[in-house]
Amino acid sequence: MASDDLLKGKKILVVDDELDILDTLVDMLDQCDVETASSFESAKELLETKVYDATILDIMGVRGFDLLNIATRKKIPALMLTAHGLNPDNLVGSIKLGAKSYIPKDKIGDLSLYLKDLFRAQERGIDKSGHWFARLSDFFDARFGHGWKNKDKKFWKEFDDTYKVSKDELEKLL
Numbered sequence: 001m002a003s004d005d006l007l008k009g010k011k012i013l014v015v016d017d018e019l020d021i022l023d024t025l026v027d028m029l030d031q032c033d034v035e036t037a038s039s040f041e042s043a044k045e046l047l048e049t050k051v052y053d054a055t056i057l058d059i060m061g062v063r064g065f066d067l068l069n070i071a072t073r074k075k076i077p078a079l080m081l082t083a084h085g086l087n088p089d090n091l092v093g094s095i096k097l098g099a100k101s102y103i104p105k106d107k108i109g110d111l112s113l114y115l116k117d118l119f120r121a122q123e124r125g126i127d128k129s130g131h132w133f134a135r136l137s138d139f140f141d142a143r144f145g146h147g148w149k150n151k152d153k154k155f156w157k158e159f160d161d162t163y164k165v166s167k168d169e170l171e172k173l174l
Contacts (some may be wrong), residue, residue, distance in 0.1 A: 009032070012056065015039065016081070017060075035052075051076075055071050057080055069106070077100045079102075086105075101114050101118070104143070145162070
């Protein structure tokens, strides 16, 4: 399947309390069937009553971790998108709760790339999501400071073992 076709017709729920972010993502993901919610309550209702190929969740303002728990329980892949909640603890917490990626709003322009990575891996039977982190590791290092991962070495060792794509898996993805 061509890269551009990976998003075509995918049903995506986008949740953010900032209406301009919702509008931006609807425009960016125009090849998808996008539904939006600007509050926890409306997002919870949609997650519990509809089926989605993926959801994009803000953390602050919409109780993103609570929504992530619902999405994970329903086996809906979730990408966390945040500005105010951008810190190492929220990154680690998001992954531990089942998020497939943790994207800073500074990188919103690349969001379709992260969705394509997710769908390409699913299509090829690879249940790993570490590719997004490789793309963003320099950003996180610059933002969080040198050695920021040292605070939770055990988690990062498990992350590398669990989520990093092997050479064979990478070849499958390409």
